[in-house]
Amino acid sequence: MMVLYSGETCPFSHRCRFVLFEKWMDFEIHNVDLKNKTKEIFTMNPHGQVPILSERNLILYESNIINEYIDERFPHPQLMPADPLTRARVRLFLYNFEKELFSQVKIIENQSIGENDKKVNEAKENIRERLIQMSPIFLKNKFLLGDDFSMLDIAIAPLLWRLEYYGISLSKNAAPLQKYAERIFSRSAYIESLSPAEKLMRR
Ligand SMILES: N[C@@H](CCC(=O)N[C@@H](CS)C(=O)NCC(=O)O)C(=O)O
Known part of the structure; x- marks a missing residue:
């Protein structure tokens, strides 16, 4: 299952949460306390930032990159144009x-x-x-x-x-x-x- 590591007030994480809900698939959101980031966050993203998406052995960061991946993985409704x-x-x-x-x-x-x-x-x-x-x-x-x-x-x-x-x-x-x-x-x-x-x- 996809897990999104997200900041509660982070506008970039908000973008990814929005895409996940547009797709209505199964996912989990883990809220990250940005003032007390764990080692796990830095292991997944060397820049120490959220959002981070984890799915099986894939780890992605950068909101727009995450969103394009989710869109390709779950094409309905399609959010990137087809042509x-x-x-x-x-x-x-x-x-x-x-x-x-x-x-x-x-x-x-x-x-x-x-x-x-x-x-x-x-x-x-x-x-x-x-x-x-x-x-x-x-x-x-x-x-x-x-x-x-x-x-x-x-x-x-x-x-x-x-x-x-x-x-x-x-x-x-x-x-x-x-x-x-x-x-x-x-x-x-x-x-x-x-x-x-x-x-x-x-x-
Ligand atoms: N370009 C990144 C920006 C992500 C970003 O700036 N995240 C902030 C929270 S809104 C963060 O994790 N800040 C913690 C830090 O930089 O230490 C994206 O689009 O995902």
């Missing part, structure tokens, strides 16, 4: 999400209280600007790829869920993006994927 061209475009999008958005999420997640406020505020502003830029896509599109829910929606959802918690407020211009976020949050797999601590992040 190579769109699949390549999705991978490029995923890469840019990490570079432009989740690099900034990491700055916010890793802040210590009172430390380097300027960097954290810049990170919040960068996220805000990028999301406002993306918003018009959802005047036409139901999801990032069009009508079909995909891996891209999974990858960005944990950030959209945390906006209020991170203290990022979007302008009224971003209403289409906010409606898109609600569309994701209403999915039953999404609701199931939330940890108790994540449930408290949004009112």
Whole structure:
């Protein structure tokens, strides 16, 4: 059986929990206390980070790599597009999400209280600007790829869920993006994927 080592408030682990629940297969989630990481975590991932997926003699880390593996192993519903061209475009999008958005999420997640406020505020502003830029896509599109829910929606959802918690407020211009976020949050797999601590992040 697949075991996901997951952080209760970790946005990257949240992505993998979301995929696992979309597939409705058998799996276990082991919560990892990131302040007291065991040797076992470092044995599985030399970088000492979650999420980590373990299945028989396979050990994987990096949320997007884990998610593609789960998608290929359990193809229904398929979250990566079937044709190579769109699949390549999705991978490029995923890469840019990490570079432009989740690099900034990491700055916010890793802040210590009172430390380097300027960097954290810049990170919040960068996220805000990028999301406002993306918003018009959802005047036409139901999801990032069009009508079909995909891996891209999974990858960005944990950030959209945390906006209020991170203290990022979007302008009224971003209403289409906010409606898109609600569309994701209403999915039953999404609701199931939330940890108790994540449930408290949004009112
Ligand atoms: N690029 C990684 C990021 C994973 C990550 O940053 N995980 C954080 C928790 S949200 C972590 O394990 N931090 C503990 C540490 O770095 O010591 C992924 O996508 O899986």
